[in-house]
Amino acid sequence: MRPDSALHDWGLSNSGEFSGHKLTYRVGAEYQIDPGNMVYASVATGYKPGSFNDVDPTKPGSGSTPYGAESLTAYEAGFKGRILPNLQFNTSVYYYDYSKFQLTGSTFLTPNLTGGSPLVLIYTTIVPVKMSGWENELIWRPTPRDTLNLGLTRQGGHFSGDAYVGFIYSNQQNFKGKELDLLARTTIRGSYEHRFDLAGGGNITAHVNTTYNSGYKVSNYAGDGNPFTGVYTVLPAQFTQKSFTRSDLMISYTTASGKFSIDAFVHNIENKMQLLGAPQNINPGPIDNPTSGTADRTTVRVSDPRLFGVRLTVRY
Structure with missing residues (x-):
């Protein structure tokens, strides 16, 4: 996705190293109300290792530069139970706090940013993201030969802090507050x-x-335009399904x-x-x-x- 010759013109090699570690945990509790019904809650952390970008656009001549790990704290609580011999109901709520989320897109660096030839990079930054939701499932078996399954999900997620995107690095756009892709606010499912x-x-x-x-968003993080002048003909944007x-x-x-x-x-x-x-x-x-x-x-x-x-x- 980016010409190696440009890296060489910049005096850089296409190599880099990243190392990292994190202690993750999960703490949970559950209470058995009776043999067929229980409530539960948990807190867990998640970790996705970082890697490296070919260069740091803010530091011409920097060479391969690491970007950080993805970090998540997840909270969940719910109920699972057989409220009647032939009727099961499950419900849960969750909240995901991505204090560090890896956002990747393509970007163009002009010669005044590289100190050499222009570069097209697949560039990853760390941004904050928050997600929350409520999930429900009802399973009814009125006879041994019949099964009715109903589900309802309410959810949402957005960039909770600065999230700069755009193919033109000198004129990036802030997606702070925008919804995450493919995340429907309401989903209703039924089967028989x-x-x-x-x-x-x-x-x-x-x-x-x-x-x-209920519909969702899909994002064009790049946009289109003249990266040498910094002018977009089409801004990075979200489209609605x-x-x-x-x-x-x-x-x-x-x-x-x-x-x-x-x-x-x-x-x-x-x-x-x-x-x-x-x-x-x-x-x-x-x-x-x-x-x-x-x-x-x-x-x-x-x-x-x-x-x-x-x-x-x-x-x-």
Whole structure:
């Protein structure tokens, strides 16, 4: 992603070292209300080692420079229980404090920043991030052949401090306060399964599920423009995936011996596709109004369209 010749022109080698360590822990407690119900809580820390950037843009001629480790403190509390013989309910809340989160993107360094040839770098910085959520699951088995599963999730996450992004290093944009990618505020899930027992010992199982997603953001951290003048034609920005549903259906037949089964399925019944990443090419707006740039739809990464088929399984 960056020319080695430019590193050599800068008098640098493409090598570096990083070492680090951290003592992590997890402390938890649980209380058994009765044989079928319990509450629990935990606090845990997480650690992801750092690495190194080819250069430090703030120090021309610096060579390979380490960036720090990712650090997380996670808090969780919840309830798991069988509130009726055929009804199970699980609920939990969580809060994740990423005091140090590794944010990676591409950036361009002009000769006045490098002291030599221009450089395109994959550059990682450390920024603070916070996430929180509430997750619920209800499993009901009204008969031995029927299962209803319902779920509800509420969550959020954002850059809680300065988070500078942008391909033009001399004119980076602050994403402080912006939402994290692909994080829907509300998700509702439902599924139903029924098994038909046949006289010969085999069975047919019908399963349907659907998910409602309230929508989420995807980010173009780079933007586009002239890195030598420091002017963006398209600013780094977030794009919104609107709310949607995705549903699946499957019908399976299994022989009495269990050795053979055949499944017919349809995934994404709605045949709607959703954004999985920000546009890679942008139709730029005028230089005096870069926010008017629009997405080039031919370069957007999306989810799978409707998929249907038949699958045969042989167990031996």
